[in-house]
Amino acid sequence: MTVAHAVQNGSVCAPREVLPIERRVAADLPYQEFFRQYVTANRPVIIEGAVPQWRALRTWNPEFFKSHFGSKQVAVTYGVSQRLGDVIDAVIGSTVERPGPYLHRVIIHQDMPELLPDLTPENVYGFPGRYASPLMPHRFRRPDGYLKLLIGGAGGKFPLMHFDSDNANAAITEIFGDKEFVLFSPHDTGFVYPSSEGSNASLVDNLEQPDWERFPLLRQATEYRGIIHPGETIFVPAGWWHSARVVSTSISVCLNMLHAPNWHGFINECCRAQGVHWATRNAKRLYLEATGAIMNAAENLQIRYPGAGFVTALAKCSPARPGL
Ligand SMILES: O=C(O)CCC(=O)C(=O)O
Numbered sequence: 278m279t280v281a282h283a284v285q286n287g288s289v290c291a292p293r294e295v296l297p298i299e300r301r302v303a304a305d306l307p308y309q310e311f312f313r314q315y316v317t318a319n320r321p322v323i324i325e326g327a328v329p330q331w332r333a334l335r336t337w338n339p340e341f342f343k344s345h346f347g348s349k350q351v352a353v354t355y356g357v358s359q360r361l362g363d364v365i366d367a368v369i370g371s372t373v374e375r376p377g378p379y380l381h382r383v384i385i386h387q388d389m390p391e392l393l394p395d396l397t398p399e400n401v402y403g404f405p406g407r408y409a410s411p412l413m414p415h416r417f418r419r420p421d422g423y424l425k426l427l428i429g430g431a432g433g434k435f436p437l438m439h440f441d442s443d444n445a446n447a448a449i450t451e452i453f454g455d456k457e458f459v460l461f462s463p464h465d466t467g468f469v470y471p472s473s474e475g476s477n478a479s480l481v482d483n484l485e486q487p488d489w490e491r492f493p494l495l496r497q498a499t500e501y502r503g504i505i506h507p508g509e510t511i512f513v514p515a516g517w518w519h520s521a522r523v524v525s526t527s528i529s530v531c532l533n534m535l536h537a538p539n540w541h542g543f544i545n546e547c548c549r550a551q552g553v554h555w556a557t558r559n560a561k562r563l564y565l566e567a568t569g570a571i572m573n574a575a576e577n578l579q580i581r582y583p584g585a586g587f588v589t590a591l592a593k594c595s596p597a598r599p600g601l
Pocket of ligand 1: 381425427434435441449519520521529531
């Protein structure tokens with residue numbers, strides 16, 4: 278454990294607790310073990326060697342994107358769209374003092390499907406799960422899990438600390454360069470200043486040098502930190518506050534996942550909408566609970582009979598690979 282001392286008005290204040298994010302090696306972490314120890318327990322982990330076969334690990338770098346997609350117009354951040362070649366130039370020139378753009382709005386299946394073959398076979402620890410199930414109600418179905426491309430240079434960062442909507446889990450896999458994550462448990466929500474009651478966005482905008490006068494309670498939160506390197510996947514569980522900061526020019530992909538353990542929270546979020554008649558809300562809840570029960574059954578069958586094609590197609594709860 279390390280302890281960070283905050284400096285306020287020139288004097289050192291009470292320390293805050295900083296813990297490393299747990300690390301595991303993929304070769305020693307079969308999927309069912311991952312599911313039990315991290316997905317079900319809602320615990321973050323960094324997995325080394327998660328995607329050894331991905332071609333992206335050998336071919337993706339800033340020059341690759343500049344030469345193959347340089348003239349493509351892409352959504353970079355909220356309300357900003359630019360040629361990817363210009364984004365890459367600015368990313369290469371990015372410094373901690375003058376950070377360049379952080380690309381986080383490209384949905385790969387929709388905007389750059391040419392990249393998909395570089396991301397196969399599917400990440401054992403990072404796949405859409407129930408988002409892709411044919412049992413998922415059409416309105417919530419996202420077979421791509423919102424798979425996104427993230428590119429930034431030194432000093433670049435995801436625009437805000439947040440937890441993911443839909444009560445989703447997230448998996449971010451580093452392809453090139455290094456990126457640091459800072460995480461806070463859902464139990465520390467009271468210390469991380471959500472922008473309004475129930476919001477998933479935090480007002481804390483600088484975790485390297487927090488404004489202690491504005492955010493004094495932050496010192497009571499336990500901070501988890503870890504750097505991901507090429508080939509590593511970080512699992513960010515549902516409800517965990519997170520922010521990401523580029524250490525060295527970084528390219529990664531990120532997606533959202535729904536599994537049995539975060540399904541109930543997903544239902545709660547879906548049924549939270551204001552201004553909807555209680556009867557409609559209850560009908561929706563009942564429908565999603567029934568769907569969840571059928572998915573549970575299909576997933577249990579998949580674990581029992583991993584080779585059965587029709588069960589695998591229905592369940593999508595885990596990658597259907599022998600030995601997992
Ligand atoms: O920049 C990152 O790696 C974090 C991405 C993220 O948190 C998100 O897309 O919700």
